Amino acid sequence: MKIRPKVTARALAVLGLGALVLSQAACASPTEPGAATTASAAGGFDYTDARGDTVTLDTVPHNIVMSEQAAAALIPYGIRPVGIWGSSTPDMSGVLAGLDVSGIESLGVSYGDVDVDKLASLEPDLVITGWYAGGYLGGLGAEDAEVSKQIEQVAPLITVSAQKSASASLDDWRGLAQTLGADVDSGTIADEKSTYDDAVSQLKSALAARPGTTAYAVAPSTQFYVAIPGEFAELIDYAEWGLDVRESPIARDSTSGSFSPVSWENAGDYTSDLLLYDTRAWTTPLAQVERDHPTVATLNAVARGHVVDWTTDATFNYASYTKQIALLTDAVKALPASE
Template identity: 25%
Template sequence: MSKTHLMRRGTTLAAALLSASLVLTACGGDSDDDTADKTTGTGSDKPAGTQSVKAGNGTVEIPADPQRIVTIGNTNLPFIDLGGKPVGVTEASEAELDVLPEDQRTVYEAAEIVGSSGGEIDVEKLAALKPDLILVQFHSSDWDKVGKQLETIAPTVYWGLDTEWKAFADQIAEAGNTADTLKQQKAEYEEKVTNIKETYSKIIDGTSFVDVSRGDWSDPGTFYIADIGCSEIARDDIGLDLPEAAEGEDPLAYESLPFEQIGELSEYDAITYPVDADGKPTEPFTAVTKTNTWKSLPAVESGRALGLFCPGNNSYGPVNQYLDSLDSALATLSGKQ
């Protein structure tokens, strides 16, 4: 399954691809009935209006309905995708912002920038926002650097980079109180997956695919075979026959391949590659499409090279956009069977 950190290659890929809990205390009488009514209704010692969530930094007591949330690292865009409106965020790349729906970008830009996507957080600036919840996902070394400081400001929920994306979405929705939006997104996701599998079952069962890509971090004259990110969704959830690394080995995407090896893609029936929202090859991948070797590939010459738009793979909104793109791409193969 997709990991949120696997959108990046190696350490560079992780950069491009990769407490004092606030207690809401009830006021009123001291009777047993009063206590039960003003906690969670269970008569426990849990403070009123709070819930416990399990995270990478242990079990954290957080507000049940947080109002001032700061998102750090990879939690920024998934929380906004779920309808959240953070008061503070860390920096996102222009490439990440460019593929956001306009309303989500507006929400992001309305928030205060409190630091970089790593552990370089302006703690004083963050504290001045008076958050009642902080959501964090970045490298464990960054957590080691600033985690304890964050926990002294507000209840802080931390996820490691190896958190599977569906679990990540579930847990952000739970912590950020956006379960209704998550439920809707999940229903759309399941409907899209089912429809694609049923509509294109013959193509899925009888076609060998390879997903190739290139990032702005890639060395000149190189590309890579993508077996992580959105490629995982196509392989694991849809069932496309796509190459992947052997168990226990680094992802194929971590290995840069020279353009001289583009010709080896001829062994596959169909090729998928990255495009932008307008359906044009992404800027880094354009270098691949300009080579004569690419142009002469059987899949390219026969119209079986499919551009796919993958705005992200760590929350349901962008994944659903990817599935729409995959649906349209597979439809073009239907007439070529």
């Protein structure tokens, strides 16, 4: 287990003068990554993150900088960051849709591009982001990328795993929120969790009434990109809840990320009951795909209108994920039930 040092000198002075004063945090007992531990000092903070690294602070941090995904998870608990980096400004972020982000500083609007000087000027006590496959930090890139190292000179950085089901990650974010002092069992968040739990039950019931329901998740753009299900948190959930989320036999290439790059000529091979269609800005709208590539229009799910909006960055809080689950449930219920 690696112990993250506690920053005891403010980072603005560090960056301006090149001096950093560090004190070694005391080692906590071994614990599962992502699980909170009890601080030895009253009012302290002790957390073992998704990497197995432990951060120990004398007081619970309140001046926090987050990735947009972390902010989407924690703002519903009343934990508001002072700064956010992401794919756009906070007020335009689809990940943060429906959340109050007024007064929060934007620290970067493209992948791996964070204004570290501006971040340091906010004097954060803690930085929070996700931990992705391949050792990547959410919105930053590799752990050893220069921007990642610079941020960790400013303040301790902790991660929550994005390499598991969305429902399991929600539990991890809930645990972190509690460690940060949030009341996770009452008020609006309790109502949102109850609504989410009910939505999950309804989806499971709908799928149980239609065993063997199949789906591909796709993000058409330059090619007919088919998702690798095990690398998407919500697709892991859907599979566990009874949906047969299928995978392409085509291997990923160096530019396709978590998708199989299927040629348009072979798109007709991907027939299924449902088609989960990526709604992110870089994908090509279905109507245009049907015009440009008529083979896609012949897919059963497309021809019969069983195409479901799939927003893969909408799973970081109960309210947002519930909307996605409800869309899928409605689509499943539109299919004929087994006799």
